[in-house]
Amino acid sequence: MFGQQLLEGLGAGAGYAALALALVLTYRFTGIVNFAQGELAMLATYVAWQLVVSGMPYWVALPVTVALAFAAGVLTERLVIRRLESGAGEVTLVVTTIGLYVLVNALATLVWTAALRAFPSPFPDSPPGLAALAAAGVAGAVLGALALVVRRTGLGLVMRAVAADARSARLSGVRVGRVLALGWGAAAAVGALSGVLLAPTLFLEPSMMTGVLVYAFAAATLGGFDSALGAVAGGLAVGVTETLAGTYLGFVGADLKIAVPLVIVVAVLLLRPQGLFGSAPVERA
Amino acid sequence: MTGPPVAGAGLEVRGLRAEYGAARVLHGVDLTVPEGEIAVLLGPNGAGRTTLLRALSGLVRARGTATLDGTRLLGRAPDEIARLGVAHVTQEGGTFGPLTVEENLRVGARARPWPRRGAGEDLDRLFGWFPVLRAQLSQPAGTLSGGEQRLLAIARALMARPRLLLMDEPMRGLAPRTAGLLFRTIHAINRDEGTTMVIVEHNVPAALEVAHRSFLMEAGRITARRVRGRW
Amino acid sequence: MTGVRGAALTGHRRPAVGLAAGDRRRTWPWRRAALAMTVVAAAGLPFVLPPYRLFQVTLVLVYAVALLGLDLVVGHSGQISLGHGAFFGVGAYVAAVMIGRLGLPYPVTLPAAALVTYGLGWAAGLPALRLRGLYLAVVTFSVAVVLPPLLKRFPEVTGGAMGMPVATPRGAGLDDDQWIYFLVLATAAVAVAGIRNLTRSRGGRALTAIRQHPAAAEVLGMQAASHLTRAFAWSAMYAGVAGALHTWTTGFVAPDTFTLSLSITLLAGAVIGGLATPAGPLLGALVVTAVPAAARELNPAAPGLVSGLLIVAVVYAAPTGLAGLLRRAAAAVAARLPAGRRA
Numbered sequence A: 001m002f003g004q005q006l007l008e009g010l011g012a013g014a015g016y017a018a019l020a021l022a023l024v025l026t027y028r029f030t031g032i033v034n035f036a037q038g039e040l041a042m043l044a045t046y047v048a049w050q051l052v053v054s055g056m057p058y059w060v061a062l063p064v065t066v067a068l069a070f071a072a073g074v075l076t077e078r079l080v081i082r083r084l085e086s087g088a089g090e091v092t093l094v095v096t097t098i099g100l101y102v103l104v105n106a107l108a109t110l111v112w113t114a115a116l117r118a119f120p121s122p123f124p125d126s127p128p129g130l131a132a133l134a135a136a137g138v139a140g141a142v143l144g145a146l147a148l149v150v151r152r153t154g155l156g157l158v159m160r161a162v163a164a165d166a167r168s169a170r171l172s173g174v175r176v177g178r179v180l181a182l183g184w185g186a187a188a189a190v191g192a193l194s195g196v197l198l199a200p201t202l203f204l205e206p207s208m209m210t211g212v213l214v215y216a217f218a219a220a221t222l223g224g225f226d227s228a229l230g231a232v233a234g235g236l237a238v239g240v241t242e243t244l245a246g247t248y249l250g251f252v253g254a255d256l257k258i259a260v261p262l263v264i265v266v267a268v269l270l271l272r273p274q275g276l277f278g279s280a281p282v283e284r285a
Numbered sequence B: 001m002t003g004p005p006v007a008g009a010g011l012e013v014r015g016l017r018a019e020y021g022a023a024r025v026l027h028g029v030d031l032t033v034p035e036g037e038i039a040v041l042l043g044p045n046g047a048g049r050t051t052l053l054r055a056l057s058g059l060v061r062a063r064g065t066a067t068l069d070g071t072r073l074l075g076r077a078p079d080e081i082a083r084l085g086v087a088h089v090t091q092e093g094g095t096f097g098p099l100t101v102e103e104n105l106r107v108g109a110r111a112r113p114w115p116r117r118g119a120g121e122d123l124d125r126l127f128g129w130f131p132v133l134r135a136q137l138s139q140p141a142g143t144l145s146g147g148e149q150r151l152l153a154i155a156r157a158l159m160a161r162p163r164l165l166l167m168d169e170p171m172r173g174l175a176p177r178t179a180g181l182l183f184r185t186i187h188a189i190n191r192d193e194g195t196t197m198v199i200v201e202h203n204v205p206a207a208l209e210v211a212h213r214s215f216l217m218e219a220g221r222i223t224a225r226r227v228r229g230r231w
Numbered sequence C: 001m002t003g004v005r006g007a008a009l010t011g012h013r014r015p016a017v018g019l020a021a022g023d024r025r026r027t028w029p030w031r032r033a034a035l036a037m038t039v040v041a042a043a044g045l046p047f048v049l050p051p052y053r054l055f056q057v058t059l060v061l062v063y064a065v066a067l068l069g070l071d072l073v074v075g076h077s078g079q080i081s082l083g084h085g086a087f088f089g090v091g092a093y094v095a096a097v098m099i100g101r102l103g104l105p106y107p108v109t110l111p112a113a114a115l116v117t118y119g120l121g122w123a124a125g126l127p128a129l130r131l132r133g134l135y136l137a138v139v140t141f142s143v144a145v146v147l148p149p150l151l152k153r154f155p156e157v158t159g160g161a162m163g164m165p166v167a168t169p170r171g172a173g174l175d176d177d178q179w180i181y182f183l184v185l186a187t188a189a190v191a192v193a194g195i196r197n198l199t200r201s202r203g204g205r206a207l208t209a210i211r212q213h214p215a216a217a218e219v220l221g222m223q224a225a226s227h228l229t230r231a232f233a234w235s236a237m238y239a240g241v242a243g244a245l246h247t248w249t250t251g252f253v254a255p256d257t258f259t260l261s262l263s264i265t266l267l268a269g270a271v272i273g274g275l276a277t278p279a280g281p282l283l284g285a286l287v288v289t290a291v292p293a294a295a296r297e298l299n300p301a302a303p304g305l306v307s308g309l310l311i312v313a314v315v316y317a318a319p320t321g322l323a324g325l326l327r328r329a330a331a332a333v334a335a336r337l338p339a340g341r342r343a
Helices: A002-030 A037-053 A058-081 A090-112 A128-152 A154-164 A166-171 A176-198 A208-223 A228-248 A255-271 B049-057 B078-083 B101-111 B119-129 B146-159 B176-193 B204-210 C003-010 C030-047 C051-076 C084-101 C106-129 C133-153 C176-200 C202-212 C214-220 C222-250 C260-273 C280-298 C302-317 C321-336
Strands: B011-020 B023-033 B038-042 B062-068 B086-089 B164-168 B196-200 B213-218 B221-227
Touching (some): A002 A128, A002 A154, A002 A176, A002 A208, A002 A228, A037 A058, A037 A090, A037 A208, A090 C260, A128 A228, A154 A166, A154 A176, A154 B101, A176 A208, A208 A228, A208 A255, A228 A255, A255 C133, B023 B213, B023 B221, B038 B176, B038 B204, B049 B062, B049 B086, B049 B164, B049 B196, B101 B146, B119 B176, B176 B204, C051 C084, C051 C222, C051 C260, C051 C280, C084 C106, C084 C133, C084 C222, C084 C260, C133 C260, C176 C202, C176 C222, C202 C214, C202 C222, C214 C222, C260 C280, C260 C302, C260 C321, C280 C302, C280 C321
Parallel strands (some): B038 B213, B164 B196
Antiparallel strands (some): B011 B062, B213 B221
16 A cells, blocks of 8 residues: 555656756756746647547657657747847746746647546556556656766757856857757656656646646755756655655645645755755855 | 058957947957967956957957958857857856866867867877866866866867967966966967967966067057067 | 936936926926825725726725735845735635634734734745745745645635635725725725835835845845845735735635636736836736736636736836836827926
């Protein structure tokens, strides 16, 4: 029973980890917290659903969706983010992503209406624990491949340089604009992965990712907002904590599980603001 | 007294004007640095020397004329200018902290024109000039001392095989021995590679030892020029 | 035209003329006249408008109070809050529970809501405001998402998911909605005065410094955090008071009224209305009440589309919001008037 809960927690945690990683990617590259990340993932999930119900096999629809999300991420950076003035304040940046949040949500409602739908599971006959584990496995494989690209290739090297110091990268001849677009594309792709992995357990509806975003924020905060590894570890930790708290802590129950990430965030900020793996100074100014 | 301009080669600047917002910093700078020479920019703080370097590397928008070997520099993005062969080592240094020393150097090679020759021989040459970096190849650049990071930044700039190397106060904060070593290395690089250099420095005696020509900058203008014979 | 502004328009300083040079002849007192007219109009409104329109106007004033508070955080402090809908909701529920469950008289609910939300704002702001701006956004976002489930969890107190009707304040001699309108109007006037005092105080000027010059924040160090926390707590209090007023006006509370959507709507209203401007909160409140209602006629998704587009449009094209646009328009009109009128 406990083992089952643990597996479910890891499965959910994999989804949170993916969205948290998407958040951390955009934050590291552009210094922006993308509040629309969850909604973009939701949009991708609807696209995946549309592909599946139109007859495409699940395991084809998944990579197609991720590729489309990548393209959407690149477009978003080119059209929306790059147009922002370089001196734009924090308020402007966040408000822009909030505007995106609202727009994307409305777009999804317009196209697919707010009706609840069920998302088909890739493993319809397996027990939920096993399905969760498989989902975690897929996420792990994709994230692992991503980590390999970043660590070992020239492209990954350049991306890490831009994340560390964009101006010096420019002076070294790096086309920073392209790298940023790539970063947003990768973040959108990873976010799409999150949505598709979590969709079988949640109902498909326009506000499905809002709750997930809260978990993802907690995961990123716990891991340290500038650490990719931290985002993944944090996601898994949050998933397990949330599931166990929901089952074993009576007053939390199923409805108040959403309070768990808030508690985690406040605790981390009070006790260890840079999170488990974060390194950058977090104090004001 | 700028000497007869060698047609097309080297750095030519005419009437360079730049401002930060409403504050004009450069009021029409003229200078020429023939190919393969080291030029030193002297002057008080606030004279606009850093701004001049930034204008040349594209970090600051400027008007007027600036060409390197006849190629226009103004009006281009910094990464474009870097790929044209201009390397700028800023005052802040600019090493990529989380990346290792080797990775820092490999990033520097990205500015090279295709085909990018093997970095191996270049690394060897660099280690010949900066032996201290060889020992720390796999260490994150952020863990190096301040002086070592400065050397790393310069080495990274050199990985691009630049035609023009801009350095902003390279000796600032370095221990005297390291500073002396650095200047001898700069001199050796210029002698062996023929890289044109523009260096902003406060350490006047040391700078004048390596410089082929020097410029005094005050309040956004060149107020004095001096040329020495090559040695 | 005299002084610096005159110089900006004509290109150099002109010698002082008119009032600035000591000319004490009566000139038309624009500002005082406008203020008097506004007061008269506001007082007369309830006797002129039909009840439903008066209800809408009252709601606009309620949201304006909330936006006054939010503007303190976003406009003056330069921070992001995505949780003001939650403070609004807490204030609303405090008032509802006190009136509906505890049977207390409605005037007590206002200070109670203020106190509770001030404390909550302090608690939410304290861990986050020592740190970079993104953490306040994250914390307030999470608070906003957690509130509705929390409210639904304790139906004995809150009335659960279906909500709870609440008796609205009654006044002698006037209709209910007229009385409520005057209550809200009075509170709004006090709120405006309060904000003016706050922004002109030393604390307020410290906020402006922090917002405009990050170096100032660094020098102030931990003091910056305490300034920001206090401002945040005040702004949460304003939202809470507005929430209580909302309960008085609508006579009903339900958890799904106070979702993340409300927080986003408030933020949008603050930005669209114009940050750190006197008229911004009122203009924002107008937009917030008028636009979604009109858009919903077309399509359930339309309010979101229109709001999202408005936000993005304002950020790119009119960063000073509607208030800024109106001011520019007024200046353009004033520049056309003959010179004698302006001295």
